[in-house]
Amino acid sequence: MQQAILFQKKNSIFPDLDEDQLLEDLFKAYFDARKNKRNTINALKFELNLEENIFSLFEEIISGKYTLKPSICFVVNKPVKREIFAADFRDRVVHHLVYNYISPIFERKFINDAYSCRQGKGVHYGIKRTEHFIRSCSLNYHQNCYILKVDIKSYFMSINKKLLFDLTISEIKKEKDRKRGDLGFSFLLVKELLRVIIFSDPTKNCIIKGKRKDWNGLPKGKSLFSAENGCGLPIGNLTSQLFGNVYLNKLDHFIKNELKIKYYGRYVDDMLIVHQDKHYLKRVAFEIKNYLARESFLSLHPKKTYLQESSKGVIYLGLIIKPYRKYISKRIKNNFYDAVFNKKGNEKIKETVNSYLGIMSHCNSYNLKQKHQHSFRRAILELHGCVYP
Incomplete structure (x- = not known):
């Protein structure tokens, strides 16, 4: 194994790369990727010649020749109808590699009340926090307060790839400067892998699973096949889940730090704010709408903005939350x-x-x-x- 590693070092195009560490990190990423996927056909094929496949992937990465293989595209109907792009297993390994490198950086930058796809957060934590917001703002339901709920229109299909890439690299650079260059991984390598992942077009050469009629009833704004040029991330990738939080992180801090909103939470693109003043919440919705258009090239869904009294309850994260009960x-x-x-x-x-x-x-x-x-x-x-x- 050591001879193989030494041989590969001649091909590396990343001067800041520790190749021994990368190889170790690739094996870790493989074990992460196979969790709950070990019995799938792609995972079994990869495992059949594990060392050969890892070294092949290693060589592609360090030589700058890594590209994504075709994804499998299909439509699911539950919990809601949506289009899924399932990456090839070897690409899932790379997704986990990148995620393991950069997620700790962004985890420190995210607000506490961004709930989706984060360890120790999730749906139940979001519901618990929402109950806390309503109880605190209403003085345990002894006075009236209002709940504003907004949703971004076609969120994942509208994410601007260049803006996402720039935001991601900018934050990693800040962390690099803060740590005086010691990120624990190759900045140049991760930058290249992020470029490949973010700017790829999964619709090209994808393998369609199912029938074309499966797409009937799926809004155009929910399909990558209808996304504007330079926009859209595939739902189903681990990196897309992280990028979804990265892209809205500046909005989160704008709401918390500039608008001074105390009771605010977000799950993916589903945002909720609790306040005692109904008219103030209307102004906040207007500020959010303008910020999204100006800074993120996004828009609020016109039919998914709700403003109502807390006593009437709110549907959030799959539950109906009412005073003292759910x-x-x-x-x-x-x-x-x-x-x-x-x-x-x-x-x-x-x-x-x-x-x-x-x-x-x-x-x-x-x-x-x-x-x-x-x-x-x-x-x-x-x-x-x-x-x-």
């Missing part, structure tokens, strides 16, 4: 029924249904949960060919 939304209920009754023969049904039962454990849904547990037992018995009594 209920699961109609969409979550329907998805559960679909998971139980329309996936017969799917061995993952137990895992799927348990995830919904986990959501219900955070709600005031005892009767509904009992009903679901009954349906779950029936579905499992039917799955194994048994007759439910």
